[in-house]
Amino acid sequence: MATLSSLDVNNITPAVVTWRWINETRFLVGPDPQIRDITITTRFDSQETLFDLNIPIRLKGIKTGTFLIVRVLPSSISSFDFIEAPSVPDEVRDKFHSSTLLLDFRLNQRPKLLVSVEADEPLSPQRTQSGAVLDALRELANVTVFSVYIANSATSKAQLQQIRHAISDGLFLFIQDDLTTMFRGTGGKIVTLPSSTQLPPPAYDETEPPPPPTPIYDRKRPRKDDREERDDDIALIWAKLEMIQTRHSEELYALRDENKDLKQEINDLRERLIESERKRQDLEEEFGSLAGLTSERVRELEEHTDVTFSEVWQDMGELTSEVNAMKLRIDEDELANRVKFRSSSSGLGNLTGPCCGYTLPSDHRANDGAPRRQQDQTLAVSWAIFGAVAVALAFAFLAATDTIPSDLTREWTMVSGMATTPSPSYIFSIAHQSIPASKCSRFHSPFSPILTCICI
Known part of the structure; x- marks a missing residue:
């Protein structure tokens, strides 16, 4: 049985979050800025036990980029399991180019949302991409069943196996959130995000009048961009270019390795072809010599057979003559024996009997x-x-x-x-x-x- 003292899991890995909302499957893939990744922090040791989804975002009230945390405590988990994803949606395939693990969470209460204390409330995005991320978080904060895709690895599977046993055995460490030390020492706070269907319309007196129309000038002055936002955009462009270059370099190296393997395979096939051709020529020569030898042997066998048959026929003729001569001699001997027997039985008996008065010695x-x-x-x-x-x-x-x-x-x-x-x-x-x-x-x-x- 696993114990918290025996567990030492503390890692951060890129993730893609998915959930069901109004009979549709939703995905949270790209944060703001998009060059950064949504990550999941898994910590199970003697100090803390928690799952944190870290989502980069730009919120009003915070000058620099920040991130919003979706925290899941083991005490709020009713079931936890993981499998190797049999099929991966296109949104996830674009993020992970290898096999993935699917972590399934079922909670008995909604997850917590943590944000920097500098953020204005209610939370408002600075840019359009952050608005899309914030809308996705409104849905995710109001569900109790969701899943997380992560890259597959033997280490991750072994650690998740231990965590699953610990959660099923009811092992967890209660942690009182120390919000003051979060977000790089600026402090954090817990916020709630009502779903988009629960947001009330703004009051009439709270609405601001529309801005005055912009005066028309013959010559338009260029709009001055905020330096920080411009720097972020430049960094985003460079990050995308760097990502593209890295991906192309990896593909180039992979193609070079594949080309090298194909060349080696072609050389091996060429050598095997040469060896096969040489063996074929050797076999043809051997078959030719065997065919000539076979023809010579057949001719010799035919000649030997003809001679043998001639000798056999000659021997049969001689044997036939000898048999006929023997039959003739046997017939003459039988005739002579019959005559001799009849003469000896009749004539000799009479000569030696009373009629002849002669007796042989x-x-x-x-x-x-x-x-x-x-x-x-x-x-x-x-x-x-x-x-x-x-x-x-x-x-x-x-x-x-x-x-x-x-x-x-x-x-x-x-x-x-x-x-x-x-x-x-x-x-x-x-x-x-x-x-x-x-x-x-x-x-x-x-x-x-x-x-x-x-x-x-």
């Missing part, structure tokens, strides 16, 4: 003690000899009996026309298939066992 029936290949070769040779003899005997017998079948003649003719000599097993199979068993049983000769084996 035990080394031909068993495979023990000899390689399989040697046995097969021996058996094939034996059967070739046996088949040739059997076919010769069969044909001799059939020729003697004149019973050679036409099918066997055709087969034999085909065999005789072969380019290579057929194997005895093939001849034996032809004889075996062509001679029916019914014919073999009718003949009786020394070769009957052989013929019987062929027929079977």
